[in-house]
Amino acid sequence: MKEKIGIEGISLEDIEGMRNIVDTAYRRTMERYDKGELGFMEVIQKDCECYRLSDRYKEFKYILVVGMGGSILGTQMVYEGVKGVYANELNSKKVFFLDNSDPELLYSILKIVALRETLVFVVSKSGNTVETLANFFILREKMKKEGCREDNVVIISSGGLLKEIGKRENYKIFEIPENVVGRFSVLSSVGLVPLSCMGVDIGKLISGARDMDKLCRREDVFNNPALMNALIHYMFLNRGKSISVIMPYIERLYRFDLWYRQLWAESLGKDGKGQTPVAALGAKDQHSQLQLYLDGPKDKIITFIKVRKFKEDFTIRYKGHYLDGCNLSQLINFQQLGTERVLTSMGVPNISIVLEDLDEYTLGKLIYMYEMTTAFMGEMMEVNAFNQPAVEEGKKITRELLEGKGKGEEVVKDYIIKI
Amino acid sequence: MKEKIGIEGISLEDIEGMRNIVDTAYRRTMERYDKGELGFMEVIQKDCECYRLSDRYKEFKYILVVGMGGSILGTQMVYEGVKGVYANELNSKKVFFLDNSDPELLYSILKIVALRETLVFVVSKSGNTVETLANFFILREKMKKEGCREDNVVIISSGGLLKEIGKRENYKIFEIPENVVGRFSVLSSVGLVPLSCMGVDIGKLISGARDMDKLCRREDVFNNPALMNALIHYMFLNRGKSISVIMPYIERLYRFDLWYRQLWAESLGKDGKGQTPVAALGAKDQHSQLQLYLDGPKDKIITFIKVRKFKEDFTIRYKGHYLDGCNLSQLINFQQLGTERVLTSMGVPNISIVLEDLDEYTLGKLIYMYEMTTAFMGEMMEVNAFNQPAVEEGKKITRELLEGKGKGEEVVKDYIIKI
Structure with a gap:
C-alpha cells in the first residue's frame, strides 16, 4: 500500500x-462459465472415482509421464509439491517425466527404467503434439521389442493421432474435456489420473480446490x-x-x-x-x-x-x-x-x-x-x-524443415563470429 | 539487425x-585487470594440479556440497552440464547439493547418504554465510555422532568462522583468492576442487576458458x-x-x-x-x-x-x-x-x-x-x-529476528484475507 x-x-x-x-x-468470467467455456471450473465438481485406474495398474515399479507444457507441468508440480524433491530416491515407486525432445533425456530415462515394469502415460490434448508423438513412437518400438502389453500404456487425450493409436492398440484412454485448456487442466484427467497412481490423495486436492472455488465466487x-x-x-x-x-x-x-x-x-x-x-x-x-x-x-x-x-x-x-x-x-x-x-x-x-x-x-x-x-x-x-494463437507459426516452420529433411539448416545469420 | x-x-x-x-x-576492464581487481581472469592461468585432492578423498561414495549462490551454482552447472540431469541415477558416485535453508531438503539428503561415506565440501567465501553455517552446524553434530573423521570435510573459504573451524578441526582448507567475486568464482577453487572429485575433467574446462580468454582480449x-x-x-x-x-x-x-x-x-x-x-x-x-x-x-x-x-x-x-x-x-x-x-x-x-x-x-x-x-x-x-551492496540490509533484519528469537514474527500486513 x-x-x-x-x-x-x-x-x-x-x-x-x-x-x-x-x-x-x-x-x-461468470458469463464465460455459464456459457460452458470454463471447463477448469467444471471439472473440480466431478467425482474423483472416474480417474482411478484398476488395481492391475498399481503393480508397476516405474511411472513415466510423456507430455509437454500444460499436459505435464501440473502433474510435476503436484507430485513434487506433495512428495518432495527427492521422492525417487526415497520411495520404491519411481516417477519420471519425459517433457522435451532432447534425445539425451530419453536415453537416460531408458537406461534407468525397465520398460516392462513401467506404466507410461501419454498426455496430449490435441493428440498431435510433435515432441510427445516423437518420444512415444520411439518408446513404442522399444516396448514392443521388450514384450510390453497393452496395460503398459495409458492415453490421456481428446483426439488426434494419439487417440487413434490408443483405440487401435486397445490402450486404456481417458478423455480431456474439450473446454479444458491445457494450462488449466491439472485438476482434470490430465493431472488426476497419473497423480492418483503416484500415491497423491487426489480427493484432498480437489476438496481444496472446491473450498477455494466458494471463495472465488464472492463478488466483493x-x-x-x-x-x-x-x-x-x-x-x-x-x-x-x-x-x-x-x-x-x-x-x-x-x-x-x-x-x-x-x-x-x-x-x-x-x-x-x-x-x-x-x-x-x-x-x-x-x-x-x-x-x-x-x-x-x-x-x-x-x-x-x-x-x-x-x-x-x-x-x-x-x-x-x-x-x-x-x-x-x-x-x-x-x-x-x-x-x-x-x-x-x-x-x-x-x-x-x-x-x-x-x-x-x-x-x-x-x-x-x-x-x-x-x-x-x-x-x-x-x-x-x-x-x-501466436505459437502456431513456429510449429509450421519446424514441420516444413522436418519434411524437407534438413533444408534450410544453414540459415543466413545477420552476424556470425566463428571461433 | x-x-x-x-x-x-x-x-x-x-x-x-x-x-x-x-x-x-x-x-x-583491462585497467581493472591490471590493478588486480579481476581475479576471475587471473585464476584460469593457475595450474590445475593445485585443486586436486589426494587419493584418500576419492573413495567416498557420496559427495555433498554445501553453499549458497556463487559458492555452489557454478559447480552445479558444470556437474550437470557434463554429467547430465540423471547423473546420480546412472553413476555409482552420488552427488548432492545443499543450497537452501529448507529443513526438508537437509532431511531428505540425510535420509539418502551415509555420512561416513560422504565427502562434504563446505563453501563460503566470507566463511559466515548464514545458511551454509546453519546446515554445516547440523551436519557436524551428526557427523561426530556417526564417527566421521577429519577427512570427511573439506573447507573452501577465505575467512570467517568457517575457516576458523577448519583450522581448529584440522580439515583440509582451500583458499578463495580475495579478488575473486562469488558469482565469478566457478573456475577457481570454489568450483574446481569439488568438480575434480566428481570426475569432471577440469583441465579441459580451464583450457576452454583460456582459449576464450585470448578471443576476449581482442580490441576489435x-x-x-x-x-x-x-x-x-x-x-x-x-x-x-x-x-x-x-x-x-x-x-x-x-x-x-x-x-x-x-x-x-x-x-x-x-x-x-x-x-x-x-x-x-x-x-x-x-x-x-x-x-x-x-x-x-x-x-x-x-x-x-x-x-x-x-x-x-x-x-x-x-x-x-x-x-x-x-x-x-x-x-x-x-x-x-x-x-x-x-x-x-x-x-x-x-x-x-x-x-x-x-x-x-x-x-x-x-x-x-x-x-x-x-x-x-x-x-x-x-x-x-x-x-x-543492496543485500546486506535484509541479512541484518533476519539476524535481528533470529536474535530476538521470534520477536516480530507477527508483522502488520497492509491487507489480509484469512481463508
Whole structure:
C-alpha cells in the first residue's frame, strides 16, 4: 500500500476507484462459465472415482509421464509439491517425466527404467503434439521389442493421432474435456489420473480446490482472494510493473513456479500485452536475484509463498553463535520476513501468501486460486486468457524443415563470429 | 539487425556509432585487470594440479556440497552440464547439493547418504554465510555422532568462522583468492576442487576458458565475442529490452541458465539499472513461454544456445507420419530454428550461440565468455559489476529476528484475507 512503499503504491481509494473494472471482470468470467467455456471450473465438481485406474495398474515399479507444457507441468508440480524433491530416491515407486525432445533425456530415462515394469502415460490434448508423438513412437518400438502389453500404456487425450493409436492398440484412454485448456487442466484427467497412481490423495486436492472455488465466487473483491490478487497485479502492471516474480520459501514449490509461469505467460501474453512471470525460490535466490529486485529497475511485483510448518525440522547448535538454539525452519521464515521488509522499505510492491502447511488440500487451494486469478486478470486486461494463437507459426516452420529433411539448416545469420 | 527485425533492430552504423563506449568499456576492464581487481581472469592461468585432492578423498561414495549462490551454482552447472540431469541415477558416485535453508531438503539428503561415506565440501567465501553455517552446524553434530573423521570435510573459504573451524578441526582448507567475486568464482577453487572429485575433467574446462580468454582480449568488437555480446545487450537495453532471456535447447544446460541468472542480475542490477535475466529451456518452453515472447510486450532480447551433436540420438519410426525417419536431435534443432525464425519475423531480437558439442572444453569457453560479457556490460552501463551492496540490509533484519528469537514474527500486513 501507499503508506508502506510510497507514491508507487496503491491506496484503498485506488482500489475503490477500480470497482467498475473489477465488477466487469467478475461478471464476464461468470458469463464465460455459464456459457460452458470454463471447463477448469467444471471439472473440480466431478467425482474423483472416474480417474482411478484398476488395481492391475498399481503393480508397476516405474511411472513415466510423456507430455509437454500444460499436459505435464501440473502433474510435476503436484507430485513434487506433495512428495518432495527427492521422492525417487526415497520411495520404491519411481516417477519420471519425459517433457522435451532432447534425445539425451530419453536415453537416460531408458537406461534407468525397465520398460516392462513401467506404466507410461501419454498426455496430449490435441493428440498431435510433435515432441510427445516423437518420444512415444520411439518408446513404442522399444516396448514392443521388450514384450510390453497393452496395460503398459495409458492415453490421456481428446483426439488426434494419439487417440487413434490408443483405440487401435486397445490402450486404456481417458478423455480431456474439450473446454479444458491445457494450462488449466491439472485438476482434470490430465493431472488426476497419473497423480492418483503416484500415491497423491487426489480427493484432498480437489476438496481444496472446491473450498477455494466458494471463495472465488464472492463478488466483493475484499473477500475474494483471486479477484484481489488479479486486481493488485493489474493495478501494478498499469504502474509499470511488467514483471511478476513468484518466490516460495520451500523447495517443494519450485515446480509450482514453473506451472504458474506457463499459466501467466501463455494466458496473458498477447496483443502486445502481458506481464512476464519470473520463477524464484527462497531463501536461495537471495544470493542470486535479490540485489536486482532491491536496487535494479522498479519493474517488478513480488509474491512470496511461505509455509509455516515444514514436515521436518532441525535445531541448530553452536555455542556462542547467534544461530544457536534456532530451528532451520525459523531461519528460512525469518529470511523471508527480512526480505519482505527490506523490499517494502525500498518501495518494491510485494504480496505474501501464507500456508499453515503444504499438503494436497492447501496445494489444491493454491492451484485453483491461481487459475481463477488468471481468468479474472485476463478480463481486466481485455485479452482472451484461454487461447495461444501466436505459437502456431513456429510449429509450421519446424514441420516444413522436418519434411524437407534438413533444408534450410544453414540459415543466413545477420552476424556470425566463428571461433 | 534492422534489415531483419525492422525499426527496433540495430544496424552496422549503429554499432560503429558505439565505438567510444565499446573502447572505454574495454579499456576500463583491462585497467581493472591490471590493478588486480579481476581475479576471475587471473585464476584460469593457475595450474590445475593445485585443486586436486589426494587419493584418500576419492573413495567416498557420496559427495555433498554445501553453499549458497556463487559458492555452489557454478559447480552445479558444470556437474550437470557434463554429467547430465540423471547423473546420480546412472553413476555409482552420488552427488548432492545443499543450497537452501529448507529443513526438508537437509532431511531428505540425510535420509539418502551415509555420512561416513560422504565427502562434504563446505563453501563460503566470507566463511559466515548464514545458511551454509546453519546446515554445516547440523551436519557436524551428526557427523561426530556417526564417527566421521577429519577427512570427511573439506573447507573452501577465505575467512570467517568457517575457516576458523577448519583450522581448529584440522580439515583440509582451500583458499578463495580475495579478488575473486562469488558469482565469478566457478573456475577457481570454489568450483574446481569439488568438480575434480566428481570426475569432471577440469583441465579441459580451464583450457576452454583460456582459449576464450585470448578471443576476449581482442580490441576489435567484431572479433571479440564477449565484447560484441555485451554491446548487443547494452544497445537493446537502451531500446527498452529490460529482460534478457537465455534459452538453451539441451537439458544439460538448464543449470547454466541459473548460473547466468545470478551473474547477470547481481552484477548489473544496481543504482536503478539492470536487465532482468530469465531462464528458459527449449524445446519445452515453446509450450509455456513462447506465446508471451512472440505476442506479448516487446521488452525482451533472447539468446539461444544450440548444440549440434548430442551424446545420444534416436531415429523416429512411424510409417506415413512426417516424423518418420527423422532423428530426435533433428527435431529439437529444427524447433530452435523455427522459433528463431518466427521471433525474428515478429521483430524480437535474438542471438544464437552454436556449439559443435557440449563437453568440458566448450562449457569452459561458454562460462568464460559470459564472465567477460558481464564485465564489459558493467562498464558500458557504468555500474560496478563486482559488488552487491543492496543485500546486506535484509541479512541484518533476519539476524535481528533470529536474535530476538521470534520477536516480530507477527508483522502488520497492509491487507489480509484469512481463508
